[in-house]
Amino acid sequence: MGSRKVLGPSEEDHELISYIQLHGPGNWRSLPKNAGLQRCGKSCRLRWTNYLRPDIKRGRFSFDEEETIIQLHSVLGNKWSAIAARLPGRTDNEIKNYWNTHIRKRLLRNGIDPVTHAPRLDLLDLSSILTSALCNPSTLLNLSTLVGSTQALLNPDILRLATTLSSLKQENSDMFLQQLQENQLLNSLLQIQDVPALSSQPSQFQNLVQQVPVCTTSAGPFINQTAQIMQENVKGCSSNPTSTFSCQNSQENFVPSSLNENLVSLPNFYCNSTTTTDPKVVEPGEYSGFQSANNGYQNFSIDSVMPTPLMSQDPLNSSSTYVNSSSTEDERECYSSLLKFEIPESLDIDDFL
DNA sequence: AAACGCCGCAACCGCCGAGGT
């Protein structure tokens, strides 16, 4: 059993299986001695738990399993054994390998940090750009130049935001800066990415958004629109106070999503940025909690500003903001499917909360 | 067709912490 890429049980495996079938797994340290195996106990245990166990499920991960892994990983982190406990027939090692070779790479390709499951703003350090450009009047950073030079890497909506902020700064920089600092709009914009925290404390975030007053400067309409959008989003996320994770949709076909119903929503950045003219139609009964609550804002929204998996953050493929509905393999990778998500009933949420 | 490089996967190793004695 020492050689790799063993597709079938070796003679040593048969001995191990026979022994465990007779005596049970029991004491792994004494097992190889009792079974006459030239292995350490740990090696036997790993071989058994990762390969020889009769309930091991072989073959490619199903899409449901993949979704479950992503969802559980977003909550549990690298606790592979805990994730494996929720995936019957799959081992922690198998899940870990699959994560590292497939899911992790795909999340990275889509601009999602596989560790935090948050959008990777390091690809576009918007916070530092905006802070530098807007909160430090002495800075002579030409944002337009910067935006132009990085245009190929950026999401169009982010470009629009940056350009708007840049022009507003030029038109009325002092007043806008004052408004910005007073209202902490920037912080609000940046904090919105912390969706788990937002979801768990929607009221605080709503208060923060509602603190944004009506503006009378040239930046006013922009800020008002932003605040309105944020409020729309927050309403969706906070209208169900009993749902810790859920992010309610404003659409009529909203399906309540609470842990009590074994449904767990992905963080908000998994939401579809429905900038397309043909938004995903969610059938009644389908889980729609991942959809953006700001469907009315197709040209500008917080959701569309903040990177999502549906926005290709891949510098090599930044041509489209929309869902890539291409090949079969890519079809599996299409995060639109993540809009529909269900945790198996066996999942004990309380265990890891 | 052969050589080469890349990638996926199964398996292993070292370290560490938890729990029991």
Place this chain on the structure above:
DNA sequence: AACCTCGGCGGTTGCGGCGTT
């Protein structure tokens, strides 16, 4: 408190498949 056993995790290894040159 010290020791032992077990289990978990991150990282690595090595083989085989596949595509490219």
